[in-house]
Amino acid sequence: MDKTAQTRHALLQHCKAYPLLQVQDVLKFLFQSSFGCEHLLTDSSATTEYIRREAACCRPHKGQPVEPLDGSYCRVHLDVLRGSLHPETLGKLFFLSAQPEENSSALLEEKLAVMLTMTKEGVFPFTEQDAIQATASWRAAGFPACHHSEEFRKAYLPAYRVLRKEYAMFLPLFSQIDRMLQMGRVNLAIEGGSASGKTTLSQLLHEIYDCTVFHMDDFFLRPYQRTAERLAQPGGNVDRERFLQEVLLPLHQKQEVTYHPYDCHTRSLLSPITVMPTELTVIEGAYSMHPDLANYYNLSVFLDISPQLQEQRIQKRNSPEMAKRFLEEWIPLEQQYFRAMQIKNCCDLIF
Secondary structure, three states, rough: OHHHHHHHHHHHHHHHHHHOHHHHHHEEEEHHHHHHHOOOOOHHHHHHHHHHHHHOOOOOOOOOOOOOOOOOEEEEEEHHHHHOOOHHHHHHHHHOOOOOOOOHHHHHHHHHHHHHHHHHHHOOOOHHHHHHHHHHHHHHHHOOOOOOHHHHHHOOOOEEEEEEEEOOOHHHHHHHHHHHOOOOOOOEEEEOOOOOOOHHHHHHHHHOOOEEEEEHHHHOOOHOOOHHHHOOOOOOOEOOHHHHHHHHHHHHHOOOEOOOOOOOOOOEEOOOEEOOOOEEEEOOOHHHHHOOOOOOOOEEEEEOOHHHHHHHHHHOOOOOOHHHHHHHHHHHHHHHHHHHHHHHHOOOEEE
């Protein structure tokens, strides 16, 4: 679907969901689709407190809790806080979503052109002249953040925050983490194939929860361990025995962790690192859910990825020689392990 068709579809869905919307509400929809959050934020704690107060008095939302916009963002209605998701978590996600966007004005102009064409066709409950005038005035003012119309507010009682879609998709995970943290420490495993987003998700969790993160890449086999017999084992090409002794057992005993990261350049272990575990500890990487390790976690996630997208990402982020090794050597080993151990079925959540 090209950009014009995508914008048209998004506007039609929005009009269907909110038939009493006014031109001002469509402009707000397009603004959020192009710029995301309406303004940049500087204080996440103040943002959280405002969300907490608003959620306490807002009425239940009748539609879907996550409503897509036309682009990289979505509206997340505060109804999500009626479950186990904490206002602080949503506030941090909102804060992280409030980043400057490049070429947003040009993107907005493209969307406005689609909106004006649709207005001429009689799609919306306002006139073409109203749309032209409102758009011209808004453009002259430099496209400032705008508010919902009074008609929209009275009819739909909007109470939401704009998040990046890639954050919103993990709301079930954040809710589960928030619920489990109320009962004690959480050790989370993030499994999945190469380029599926494991490191990106672990970084996001670190930003939200200030949690400790361990990487399975720090536990590659040393050269003397890479025997044909070892590599023939499903999941055999990672030093899970060392990972268990140095990381998981101390975590299980709520002790500090001292481990030796593996350096791929020197093919040796680096100096030891000592880490004091946090309430949430994240272990990311393929082979983290090997049966020898799986019982030491109380939450696990599998990140799935299509072969086509995986290959695109691998080739984009690596040299041709390294990409070839991924595609012909390492990814087949991962797939063998996933199949033999039924890893996806062993995980609590799949994205």
